[in-house]
Amino acid sequence: MRIIGIFLLIGLVASIVSWIAENIWVIIGVIAIVFAIIAFMQKRRIDADNLNLALDLLKKVKSCLSVMVRRKGDLNSPDDFFQAFSDFTFRLEEFKTPALASNNKEMIDYVHSGSLERDANQHVRDYVDMAADHFRQEIQQHGYQWTICNALDSYQFQLRLYDYQLSEQTSVHCSQKLKAVQTFLSETKQKEEREREEKERLLREQEQQNLLEARKPPEEDDFKKLVAEFMRQKQLELNGGKKYSTKYCDFMEGREFEKFCAGILAENGFTKVVITPNSGNQGIDILAEKAGVKYGIQCKRQSSGVGNKAVQEAFTGKTFHNCHVGVVLTNRHFTPSAKEVAAKTGVLLWDRDRLEEMTDIANMRYASRADTPPALTVPTDPQTLPEPAAKDDELYWDAVKTIVRTGMASVSMLQRRMKLGYSRAARLVDQMEEDGIVGPFQGSKPREVLMTEKMLQSLKQNPTTSEEIPCQTKNQEIPVSEPLDDVK
Numbered sequence: 001m002r003i004i005g006i007f008l009l010i011g012l013v014a015s016i017v018s019w020i021a022e023n024i025w026v027i028i029g030v031i032a033i034v035f036a037i038i039a040f041m042q043k044r045r046i047d048a049d050n051l052n053l054a055l056d057l058l059k060k061v062k063s064c065l066s067v068m069v070r071r072k073g074d075l076n077s078p079d080d081f082f083q084a085f086s087d088f089t090f091r092l093e094e095f096k097t098p099a100l101a102s103n104n105k106e107m108i109d110y111v112h113s114g115s116l117e118r119d120a121n122q123h124v125r126d127y128v129d130m131a132a133d134h135f136r137q138e139i140q141q142h143g144y145q146w147t148i149c150n151a152l153d154s155y156q157f158q159l160r161l162y163d164y165q166l167s168e169q170t171s172v173h174c175s176q177k178l179k180a181v182q183t184f185l186s187e188t189k190q191k192e193e194r195e196r197e198e199k200e201r202l203l204r205e206q207e208q209q210n211l212l213e214a215r216k217p218p219e220e221d222d223f224k225k226l227v228a229e230f231m232r233q234k235q236l237e238l239n240g241g242k243k244y245s246t247k248y249c250d251f252m253e254g255r256e257f258e259k260f261c262a263g264i265l266a267e268n269g270f271t272k273v274v275i276t277p278n279s280g281n282q283g284i285d286i287l288a289e290k291a292g293v294k295y296g297i298q299c300k301r302q303s304s305g306v307g308n309k310a311v312q313e314a315f316t317g318k319t320f321h322n323c324h325v326g327v328v329l330t331n332r333h334f335t336p337s338a339k340e341v342a343a344k345t346g347v348l349l350w351d352r353d354r355l356e357e358m359t360d361i362a363n364m365r366y367a368s369r370a371d372t373p374p375a376l377t378v379p380t381d382p383q384t385l386p387e388p389a390a391k392d393d394e395l396y397w398d399a400v401k402t403i404v405r406t407g408m409a410s411v412s413m414l415q416r417r418m419k420l421g422y423s424r425a426a427r428l429v430d431q432m433e434e435d436g437i438v439g440p441f442q443g444s445k446p447r448e449v450l451m452t453e454k455m456l457q458s459l460k461q462n463p464t465t466s467e468e469i470p471c472q473t474k475n476q477e478i479p480v481s482e483p484l485d486d487v488k
Contacts (some may be wrong), residue, residue, distance in 0.1 A: 064084060067088075075134050078131070244359045255278070264355075270290045273287070283310075283314055293325060296317050301331050307338050326345070326346070399428045408446045409437075409449050429447070
């Protein structure tokens with residue numbers, strides 16, 4: 001049986017081989033078709049996977065591009081913007097491979113068109129253009145600033161760092177923009193340095209000119225005034241012990257005559273005697289009270305008779321200052337028209353006769369007091385009237401503190417910092433040189449400061465004794481708007 005089975009199997013195999021031999025090409029064709037179908041299905045599946053992957057990566061690429069757009073407004077953070085551009089470039093490279101492998105014509109055309117790269121490079125150019133315009137505006141408004149210099153360095157560093165990811169056109173455009181801004185910044189810095197040097201030169205020339213003017217001999221007019229003051233003081237000494245005299249009031253200046261009248265009024269029993277300021281007094285030079293009555297007095301030192309204009313001014317000023325009585329006090333007499341206007345307005349007219357009566361009363365009261373002050377003294381040389389010592393100036397220690405803290409001993413600096421006149425500032429600096437606080441004059445260079453703040457504190461605690469201040473002279477400032485009750 002086994003042998004029969006073997007022969008049957010051999011016969012079956014032989015039949016199959018014979019059938020295959022007869023239909024070999026049909027079998028090969030069927031196998032080829034099957035494999036072709038399998039390969040086609042596999043390719044469809046791969047293309048679909050690549051297309052899905054490409055679409056997903058395209059969304060990420062566009063998301064990175066939108067991040068660049070959002071960060072274009074922040075010009076102070078170029079690192080964040082260029083990092084967003086780098087992320088976009090990286091995502092774009094990832095997108096290109098599956099997009100080309102997807103065999104999708106639309107996706108392949110999208111890759112080859114380069115629209116995404118153009119958009120990204122355009123955003124980079126716009127960002128750098130906005131930054132350059134911003135820097136130019138800041139330079140024009142505020143001049144050279146080291147912060148702008150640092151920002152430009154940061155932008156140029158970012159361009160060098162991501163240059164391989166930028167297109168050649170974008171790289172050249174951005175470099176030229178930033179280089180133009182850097183050139184403008186350098187030119188602005190040089191211009192500011194030239195202006196500062198010119199300003200310092202003008203200040204030095206002005207200081208030298210002021211020093212030369214201060215060392216000039218007194219002008220002829222100043223010398224005449226000094227001689228006139230000297231002669232006036234000598235005439236006062238010849239008044240026979242009288243403090244007041246109308247003999248010389250004709251030669252007084254307007255402000256000096258007002259002070260003369262104020263002293264006489266105080267001696268005649270008037271209280272709260274105040275000399276008004278030169279400007280805005282509305283025609284009233286002296287305010288005073290007596291027996292509860294407030295007087296508004298206009299002082300007229302003239303060489304001829306006083307007309308009705310002074311009466312009108314006194315009437316107006318009396319109303320302005322809320323006075324009970326208006327008065328015109330003069331060293332001369334009044335014209336008929338002035339007396340007529342005074343009779344209508346109620347203004348009192350005190351002429352030379354009344355002034356001499358009040359002067360006699362003032363001299364009697366002055367002579368009756370045992371504590372008569374010594375007569376005023378003047379220097380024998382009329383060209384040099386005495387001036388207050390600079391150390392006794394109320395601003396002396398403030399000036400010393402300013403010099404020590406700034407480390408600059410300059411007359412012009414004191415003028416600017418403390419709003420002083422040149423003569424006063426120069427006198428303060430000269431006193432500091434005598435006290436050993438600053439060094440000697442060095443031409444156009446500032447004086448050397450020889451004292452520290454610690455030494456200054458020690459000096460203020462133990463000040464040196466200065467000479468007494470001489471009596472007030474005509475050229476010194478006359479106090480105004482202060483009561484003269486102490487003039488007795």
